[in-house]
Amino acid sequence: MVSQFIKTGIFVFALFIVTESSAQNIDFKAYDNWEQVVADAKKANKHIFVDVYTDWCSWCKKLDKDVFTAEGVASYYNKTFINIKLNAEDGAMGEKFAEKNGVNGFPTLLYFSPQGKWVHRISGYRDPGDFVDAGWDAVNPERQLVSYETKFEKGEKSLEFLRTYIHAINEAGLDNSSAIQTYIAQLNDADYKDSTHWAVISYNFYDTDSEYFYSLLENKKSLEVSHGTASVNQFFEHAYSYKIYEIGKSEDAKALNSFISQVKSSIPDLAEKLTAYAQYIFYKDDEENGHKYAQKYLTMHCSNSNELNAAAWKYFENEEDEIKLNEALFWVLKSIRLDKNWYNTDTQANLLLKLGRLEEAKKAAINSIEIARRDGMDPEETELLLEKINDSLESR
Structure with missing residues (x-):
């Protein structure tokens, strides 16, 4: 009798643990096609959450382990969403979904309306609090990325709105060039000295062929007075790195030499480092010259861990x-x-x-x-x- 009670007690206790454990996990459902996901979302009147991951992505695994199981996360997402996971590199549905939605970094977390229309997106690892916040934003029409996008397309151009919109684009890992160009076009030279505007520019503006970039170059000394030499140099180095990657992809030696001449004349205090970096990127896979330029840049100039x-x-x-x-x-x-x-x-x-x-x-x-x-x-x-x-x- 006692042994039977113990066995029963152990069984009930084990059942309790399993129930509690499963309650602390997001209920990811398996589907063979997107149409069925939308059909279930419509029936339940729930939004859709999609975690796009790969097997090799360590941050994806950390999301699984530390975030999807965190207190409060599972209950909110299970109540609010139809949840699915898709491996971007395994299976036709995952690969097709990733390609259609422009997913090129992992993890990428996407949100859809019950009708299957895209409404919100974030990219990269998030802690439990930020992840729940993203879930709130995804069902709030005032906070959805698609709502900001629609307002922008309809002509909303205020600087305050653009700051919010640019931040949301960055959180999604998408291209913000149109929004940042619209922002900086409204500024004058004096505005560059403002810390709020500089924070937006320095983090987001990298079009080195733009007239606004040349204006920033002309104001480099006054920018250093307002924001510090380190901050200003970091901005120009980062901006030029985009141009350097374009030249590297082009494999055009004339473009490389033209770039080196340009930075020597336009930004001499950074020319040596930028030249070394440009040569390193351009000759990266060159068997004859690659090591020489790697030595020069990585040993003497690189400060990127x-x-x-x-x-x-x-x-x-x-x-x-x-x-x-x-x-x-x-x-x-x-x-x-x-x-x-x-x-x-x-x-x-x-x-x-x-x-x-x-x-x-x-x-x-x-x-x-x-x-x-x-x-x-x-x-x-x-x-x-x-x-x-x-x-x-x-x-x-």
């Missing part, structure tokens, strides 16, 4: 030369000094292993795993690397 790590990882994957691998190790150590994270410490461990420095590689791998766990990431790949390092240590 992610860029340094990406270059180091590329060398890890493609180089066998010990001198080049040691240079890559220098770049990743520079990346770590700027921003120590799971990604660059993992690169460090991989490079040290490839260089045969096993004890150092083990220490780096352990450190990388600890950082990943601290930041809520899944260190499975680094754990496999650590196993490989330990096997090498045991067999030597």
Whole structure:
């Protein structure tokens, strides 16, 4: 009798845990086609939430683990939306959906009306509070991105509105060029000194061929007085980086030389760094010149942690030369000094292993795993690397 009661009690307790656990998860439903999603949304009179992810996206996994299961998140989304997950790289529905909706970064989170019309969108990882806020915005006609878009198309051009609209576009990971051009066209030289306007310009305006950009160049000294040299230089470097990538894609050496001449005359204090960066991007895949320009830019000028790590990882994957691998190790150590994270410490461990420095590689791998766990990431790949390092240590 007692044992039966214990078994029953355990069963009830287990059932309670399962019920509570499932209540703390967003109920993502499986569908074979979009038409059925819309049919169910219409029937339930609910909006549609779509999480577009990939298997390799670590931030997608963090959303699954820490956000979709957070207190209050699941209850709101289950009550308000038909929820679905689509892998952008697996299955016809996910691939087609991602292409149709212009998804090129992950995670991308999209919201639709019960009739299947797009109304709102955000991109990238969000904490539980921001994620619930996005869900509120998605069902509020005054806060939906599509509403801002409609107002803009109908002629709403006030600076206050444009600031809100540009922010919403950025949150969605979409092109804001039309809105920012409309914003800056309403400003004069004196307005550039205003901190509110500068925040909008410096974060969003990168059209180096625009008349407004040349106006900003002419006002560079006064901008430095108002906003500081570091802020102003960062803006121009970032703006020119877009132009540099265009030239890199074009593979037009004349365009590269023209750009170098232009920055030498128009912005001499940044010309050396911009020239090094332009040459690095242009010759990135050039077997004869690529390494020379990588050395120059990454070693002497680059202060972007992610860029340094990406270059180091590329060398890890493609180089066998010990001198080049040691240079890559220098770049990743520079990346770590700027921003120590799971990604660059993992690169460090991989490079040290490839260089045969096993004890150092083990220490780096352990450190990388600890950082990943601290930041809520899944260190499975680094754990496999650590196993490989330990096997090498045991067999030597």
